[in-house]
Amino acid sequence: MTYATVMVSLALGQPNEARLQVAGELAERFDAGIVGVAAAQFAPPLYFTDGAEAQGLIDRGEASVKRRLAGLEAQFRAATRNRGGHVDWRCAMDFPARFVAAQARCADIIVSGGQSTVLSDAFAFASPKDLVMQAGRPILVVPDNVNWLDLRSVLVAWKDTAEARRAVADALPMLRKARDVTVVEIPEDDHDHSAVMADITDVAAWLARHGVTATARVCEAVWNQSAAEQLEIVAGDVGAGLVVAGAYGHSRFSELILGGVTEYLVTQSARCVLLSH
Missing domain, CATH: 3.40.50.620 (HUPs)
Structure with missing residues (x-):
């Protein structure tokens, strides 16, 4: 592709x-x-x-x-x-x-x-x-403040949804050109850490079969931070120039009213973001 x-x-x-x-x-x-x-x-x-x-x-x-x-x-x-x-x-x-x-x-x-x-x-x-x-x-x-497409480090914001799977597949051409790729999931409170790690390890293995070397990472949920805020911290940690994410894994209405990762990525992120639905 x-x-x-x-x-x-x-x-x-x-x-x-x-x-x-x-x-x-x-x-x-x-x-x-x-x-x-x-x-x-x-x-x-x-x-x-x-x-x-x-x-x-x-x-x-x-x-x-x-x-x-x-x-x-x-x-x-x-x-x-x-x-x-x-x-x-x-x-x-x-x-x-x-x-x-x-x-x-x-x-x-x-x-x-x-x-x-x-x-x-x-x-x-x-x-x-x-x-x-x-x-x-x-x-x-x-974003208006970006002046080049920085693919040195790419962050894949994973959630086991159809939207995220489509986004990763759509991003493959850019992921193949990236120097570092990190697949991260911020689990819900009731998700087992080892099960989440197994899921994103699957994603990293799938990427490897497509010529992309990726690191799997699970972030512990923080009670006083939203998923979007935690994702921004991880993106800063890895120096991501691009974030790949599925759009509106929850209903669009709930994100518009209550806020969510997609709303944050579109309106506040300082990085380029690839979104698929």
Whole structure:
């Protein structure tokens, strides 16, 4: 398995430099094509108007969105000018998450920016939390402060779920290029430590058969720390530049309301994160 086509999702009103840099690096590492994609809709104002005035307002708003999308295309083409390989650009006047998810059929992986803890603008930004649920492709979330794809140390956040299994399989091309890989699980309170170690040792053995040498590690649960906080500590300990995790092993609703590992990784992590669902 490899990445033959890398897609990068750009957004209006957000920094795009980090995701463009990482998407370009990813395409170069795997000799892959790169597809830039963006969409936006004109968000009508909340006040009421009608007739010619309303139509004029809509026309001006849509023209502004088209100009801004053209600006994103220019930024994408400038960033990929010397990357080599096939380069393509796709954009539309559409809801971003819907459009990007539809275009994902031509890609192996989607590079996206992170998301703030406040609500995002669904008219201008394809949330990685929506993309991971809708696109059917792994999502590489790149925080704005990241300027390169650091694969020297990769942390696999393991939980014995279908989502985690899919994430590890989706990450194999990057794991093969990593210098150090650590598979870690933070067990629930009622889980037996030896049983958890047996599980992640299985994962490490599976990775070995795919040419990836990995270290298995079990972290004891700490009563006053969330799983996300403990995962961040481990990531710092191993110097991880990339975290691989299954997205929404619990219900998405509970993570949105109560918080969880996926919510933390998308909104607060300072590292690149590969998510699959």
